[in-house]
Structure formats: C-alpha cells, structure tokens
Amino acid sequence: MPLMVPKSFSLTLNEEQLKALFKEHDTDGDGRLSKEELLNAFRKLGSRNPSWRVRRSMSHADGNRDGSIGLDELDELVKYAVKQGYGVN
Known part of the structure; x- marks a missing residue:
C-alpha cells in the first residue's frame, strides 16, 4: 500500500523507507527515476x-x-x- 502524506506534512523516514518511497515513484517501471x-x-x-530539490538531488546522485x-x-x-533532513540515520 502506498505511503500517503499530506502536502503540508514533512516525513522523517529511515533509509530503507526512503529507498522504498523513491522506488514507488518509478511509475513507468523502467528502473530509473x-x-x-x-x-x-x-x-x-x-x-x-x-x-529545486530535484535539481539539487540530480547534481548529487546522477553520477x-x-x-x-x-x-x-x-x-x-x-x-x-x-x-x-528527509530521513534519520
């Protein structure tokens, strides 16, 4: 079941949960975001x-x-x- 978060609410997730959330957003199923x-x-x-966050994350992660x-x-x-600040260690 997808994780539902209100727009005005900021989540704190562990690394595995963040990874799962990002994978969930691969809506076309091509293995890429x-x-x-x-x-x-x-x-x-x-x-x-x-x-802005997308641009910054691409510059950090798109090797x-x-x-x-x-x-x-x-x-x-x-x-x-x-x-x-989107997760905890």
Whole structure:
C-alpha cells in the first residue's frame, strides 16, 4: 500500500523507507527515476520547493549525468535526502 502524506506534512523516514518511497515513484517501471518522478517523490516528502530539490538531488546522485536516477545511483539519492533532513540515520 502506498505511503500517503499530506502536502503540508514533512516525513522523517529511515533509509530503507526512503529507498522504498523513491522506488514507488518509478511509475513507468523502467528502473530509473525521471525528473518528473523525483518531483512527485519530493512533493510527497513535503518539500517546500520540490523543483529545486530535484535539481539539487540530480547534481548529487546522477553520477553518469544521463538525466535520471538509476537503481545503481539510488543509494546516493537516499544519502542526499537524509542529509537534507528527509530521513534519520
């Protein structure tokens, strides 16, 4: 069952929960998170400026610079999200 979060509510999740939330937002099932899918994930996490957060997360986690986050880059995305206060260690 998808995790439902009100827009004005900010969640604190552990790393595994963050990873699951990001994977849940791979809506086309291609094993990659597009900018649009990341935007929806950061909205769900309660980001005040999700578009900016997507740009910053891409610069941190998109190691091959292909414009999406692959499964091999997901751990870097989670580390970035935790560093920004979206999770706990």
